[in-house]
Amino acid sequence: MKNPYQVIEANIFKIIDETPNIKTFVLVPEQPLSFKTGQFMELTVPGLGEAPFTPSGDLSKGEELEFTVMKVGLVTDALHVAKVDEPLGLRGPFGNGYPLQKFEGKDVLIIGGGVGLAPLRSLLYTLLAHPSKYKRILLRYGARTPEDLLYKEELKQWQEKIDVLTTVDHGDETWAGNVGVVTTILDDPDIDIAQAAAVICGPPIMMKFVTLRLLDLGFKPESIYLSMEKNMSCGFGKCGHCRLGNFYVCKDGPVFTYEKLKGLPEIWD
Amino acid sequence: MKEMVINKGDMAGLLTELAGEMTVIAPAKKGDNLLFEPISDGSKAVLDSANTRLSPKGVLFPQCEQMMTFTTDRKQARLVAAENAGIMQDVKPLDQGQVIWGIRPCDTAGFLILDKVFNQGGAEYEDAYYLRRREKTAIVGLGCNKPLSTCFCTSFDNGGPFATNGLDVLLTEVGDKYVVTVLTDKGEALLKGKNGLSEADSASIDQAGQIKDAALKLVYSSIKADKIKGKTTMELFDDPCWDTLYETCMACGVCTYSCPTCHCFDIQDEMIDTEGVRMRNWDSCMFSLFTAHATGHNPRPTKKERFKQRFMHKFKYFQEKFDRIACVGCGRCIQLCPVNIDVRQVVKEMNR
Numbered sequence: 001m002k003n004p005y006q007v008i009e010a011n012i013f014k015i016i017d018e019t020p021n022i023k024t025f026v027l028v029p030e031q032p033l034s035f036k037t038g039q040f041m042e043l044t045v046p047g048l049g050e051a052p053f054t055p056s057g058d059l060s061k062g063e064e065l066e067f068t069v070m071k072v073g074l075v076t077d078a079l080h081v082a083k084v085d086e087p088l089g090l091r092g093p094f095g096n097g098y099p100l101q102k103f104e105g106k107d108v109l110i111i112g113g114g115v116g117l118a119p120l121r122s123l124l125y126t127l128l129a130h131p132s133k134y135k136r137i138l139l140r141y142g143a144r145t146p147e148d149l150l151y152k153e154e155l156k157q158w159q160e161k162i163d164v165l166t167t168v169d170h171g172d173e174t175w176a177g178n179v180g181v182v183t184t185i186l187d188d189p190d191i192d193i194a195q196a197a198a199v200i201c202g203p204p205i206m207m208k209f210v211t212l213r214l215l216d217l218g219f220k221p222e223s224i225y226l227s228m229e230k231n232m233s234c235g236f237g238k239c240g241h242c243r244l245g246n247f248y249v250c251k252d253g254p255v256f257t258y259e260k261l262k263g264l265p266e267i268w269d
Numbered sequence: 270m271k272e273m274v275i276n277k278g279d280m281a282g283l284l285t286e287l288a289g290e291m292t293v294i295a296p297a298k299k300g301d302n303l304l305f306e307p308i309s310d311g312s313k314a315v316l317d318s319a320n321t322r323l324s325p326k327g328v329l330f331p332q333c334e335q336m337m338t339f340t341t342d343r344k345q346a347r348l349v350a351a352e353n354a355g356i357m358q359d360v361k362p363l364d365q366g367q368v369i370w371g372i373r374p375c376d377t378a379g380f381l382i383l384d385k386v387f388n389q390g391g392a393e394y395e396d397a398y399y400l401r402r403r404e405k406t407a408i409v410g411l412g413c414n415k416p417l418s419t420c421f422c423t424s425f426d427n428g429g430p431f432a433t434n435g436l437d438v439l440l441t442e443v444g445d446k447y448v449v450t451v452l453t454d455k456g457e458a459l460l461k462g463k464n465g466l467s468e469a470d471s472a473s474i475d476q477a478g479q480i481k482d483a484a485l486k487l488v489y490s491s492i493k494a495d496k497i498k499g500k501t502t503m504e505l506f507d508d509p510c511w512d513t514l515y516e517t518c519m520a521c522g523v524c525t526y527s528c529p530t531c532h533c534f535d536i537q538d539e540m541i542d543t544e545g546v547r548m549r550n551w552d553s554c555m556f557s558l559f560t561a562h563a564t565g566h567n568p569r570p571t572k573k574e575r576f577k578q579r580f581m582h583k584f585k586y587f588q589e590k591f592d593r594i595a596c597v598g599c600g601r602c603i604q605l606c607p608v609n610i611d612v613r614q615v616v617k618e619m620n621r
Contacts, residue, residue, distance in 0.1 A: 003397035005336055005536075005547075009356035046356065047341050047540045051563070073563025087346065089356050204566070230568065231560050233536050236394040238386060239552070240533030241559060243582065245502055246589040251390060265506040269568035 004236055007044050007089035012082055013064065019148050022115055023080060024056065024068045029090055035059045036097030037126045038119060038227065038255050042235050043067060043075070044089030045082070051075040052094075052232045054119035054254070060129060065090075068118035068150065094235040095254045098123055098225065103197050104133045111210050112141045113182055113202025117150045119227055120201050128161065135195070138163040142182030142206070146175045163188075182206060183213045193218045201227035208268035211258055221259035228253050228267075271451040272469035279465030280447065284311025284370060286464060292367035294328050296321050305369065316371045316442075319417050320599055324376050324529035328369055329402045330383060332526075335360045336398060336536070337547035345543070357547060362401040368459060371411045371440070374432040375422045378597040379529025380408070381435045385591045386532050398549065407459045410436040414480055419600030421490045421613060427597045430488060431481040441477040448477040492613045494594055496620045497584050505585055506577070510618035515576035517608040522553035524602035524610075525579065530595045533559070554578050580615050 014026040040054040057066025071080040112120045127137050143149045145168050158164050165185045167178040178185055200210050214224055230242035230249045237251030245264035261267045287293050288309045295314035297306040303318055305325035337357035340346050387396035413430035423429040433439050437456030441448040451457050525531040535552040538545050555575050561567045569575050587595035603611050
């Protein structure tokens, strides 16, 4: 019997500082893993436990997996003091991932908040590998302050290829861009709303107001894709932590259309 | 189906004989409590008492269990890895078979519900720890001649005090004997050639039938949950009944720990120096940490949301997913709740 709790070893190959409290870890798993963008893994720091993360890197790179991690709890505190070559554990992938076929031929509006850009970066890499499949790719990204923006160099590179708008809640003397929450940069007269898909990842409150704004703009509930976030332990629908109505976020998600969730309680909690 | 009988006086001998071949787990006194415990001396089995304090779910899904062992000593870890054992080593599964002897039909129904959860998701996502134990376990049930006032096993689809679903053998207490009904090949193999068993006489079989019919009538406590399925999730969730039902709850979690169908757990690493053990422990949706994010944000911030979750899961969400209610009517939560919260009352409100 296969044991889905079994952990494979993955060594830290490289650590990239992104913001004062977010780092990206490039891991090399001892065996290659096959992935769909948007699926997640349980990452082990031996002795401290596991936490779920969606890879943030280019999945076509094969041997490497990137995880962008905010320092926020027991496991992530330990990760933030980890050094190159340190052994970690991985199990997965779990969950459904993004339904890429549904995005084909459409305007794909990607909306991220804070560290929520991490899984969306993996999605962007996947979309940008075959840009002609999609009508347009648009990125709308908000963070608290300019220094909290993730992937600062890549944001500039993406700007040359796709339509990118960024915003911060609080600007500083270096910031010449938009100030305000991410809902303030969503209006775009050029988007063919009837033929568009919106993909959202961020803190629960941001996902709520972005969804409400998109509905106001005329997006259909079945065209709004949400990456839900809950406390998780097992990763495949057993332990009960991530229960959301009759779904497990880990197994039935983490990507849901708003259409699927709208009749359920606790979705924005 | 094969019917046999055994004198009560011969039962201890039979269990001792069985314990020589496999692990026998039966209701036995542990301190003040009656619990399902491994026994080697058959006379320790207590078969004339009602429900055990805790359900026997821990036999297949222990309250605390080791999943993996590992070391954080890099040198040692490399040695182990060189032996191809990976970064964490799976614990050894049970090496011998076991039998749960004297389980009540309600608790067996609990295992049938746990089976659904731990089996779901396809071969890739089966719960190895539960299922490895499950396949090595035979189940011998004991019908309930005298259900308790807190029992409501006839309320849902659980079959009542003599239900045979999930059993390999059913015992029916008839005077100074047990009628032993063999239900499966596993049960047949378990009892083959055991001392004390003899062919059942028709009088005993008739008597067993009468006892069964009488017991059904003794389960006078029942609840209806028939309207819950037809209500929308939001309708139930927003029902004003929750505003008061939860108020006395102390969030102690005894309902979830004693419940034969509650199956939530948490995975934690424990360390002594560089030697670690990955543990799986029962968790409870009654606890605030159950849903708390690392950021401190908690999607179910108060007792009210947590209380509601437990009943919504058992009677609504589980039913939508698996087409049955995740309650077997054993009544333990009613007996053990320190503030007398009664699941029957809660379901009555939900079913209005």
